[in-house]
Each structure stands twice: as structure tokens, then as C-alpha cells.
Amino acid sequence: IALGAALVIAVVQLASAVLYHWFGNSGVMLSTAVSAFADVHAAAAAAAALVASGKIPPEAVVLPVLVAIMTNTVSKTIMAIVTGGAAYATRVLGGLLLISVAVWVPWLAGRAVQG
Numbered sequence: 001i002a003l004g005a006a007l008v009i010a011v012v013q014l015a016s017a018v019l020y021h022w023f024g025n026s027g028v029m030l031s032t033a034v035s036a037f038a039d040v041h042a043a044a045a046a047a048a049a050l051v052a053s054g055k056i057p058p059e060a061v062v063l064p065v066l067v068a069i070m071t072n073t074v075s076k077t078i079m080a081i082v083t084g085g086a087a088y089a090t091r092v093l094g095g096l097l098l099i100s101v102a103v104w105v106p107w108l109a110g111r112a113v114q115g
Contacts, residue, residue: 009042016046020055028056029064036068037075043068062107069103 012035019027028047036043047061047068073096080092 008039009045012039012042013046013049016043016050017055020050025056025060025064028061029067032061032064032068033071036072040068040072043072066103066107070100073100 012031015035016028016031019031021027023030028050032043032047035046044065047064050056051058051061076096077089077093080089084092
């Protein structure tokens with residue numbers, strides 16, 4: 001399992017670097033959003049690696065990571081519906097919505113304060 005996780009993170013980091021090279025910050029957004037359907041941790045780690053390497057500033061990964069969280073939320077919702085039906089998905093979705101609110105409200109509040 002650990003080897004599989006490491007492989008996923010490595011592939012996502014490579015894809016993020018390539019897409020950043022080709023498309024700039026839009027490439028980071030694309031790679032984090034798509035890869036987060038499978039694993040939000042790999043998407044966030046890939047974005048953090050771009051910051052750590054000095055390729056992009058820390059503030060440039062906030063929105064891509066938030067979008068990654070949302071795409072992963074969609075993935076989890078679909079899995080809940082498929083594996084547990086509507087009743088189970090409804091219970092899962094409640095928690096996922098709380099998490100979504102918890103990550104988006106501070107970002108939106110910060111944007112409102114900035115003007």
C-alpha cells in the first residue's frame with residue numbers, strides 16, 4: 001500500500017510540474033483538480049512541492065488546493081452513492097458539506113477583506 005501511495009504522489013508531482021511548465025498557474029489548478037478525484041493528499045503534496053522548489057509562491061497554491069478538496073468531495077460523494085445508496089450518501093454528504101464550508105469560508109472572508 002505504501003509503495004502504491006508513493007507512486008501516486010510521484011506521478012501527480014510529475015504531472016503538476018509538467019502542467020505548470022506548459023500552462024503556468026492554470027496547469028497547477030488543472031493537475032490538482034484532476035488528481036484529487038483519486039487522492040487529495042497527492043494533489044496537495046504536488047502543489048507544496050512546487051512551492052518548496054521556489055517555482056510558485058505559497059499564495060498561488062491556496063485556490064488549487066481548495067479546488068482539489070472540492071473535486072475529492074465530489075469523488076467521495078459518488079462513491080458513497082454507489083457503495084451505500086442514497087440514505088448512506090445523504091449522511092456522508094452532510095459531513096462533506098461541513099468540511100467544504102470550513103475550508104472555503106476563511107478563503108472567501110480573506111478575499112472580502114482584501115477588497
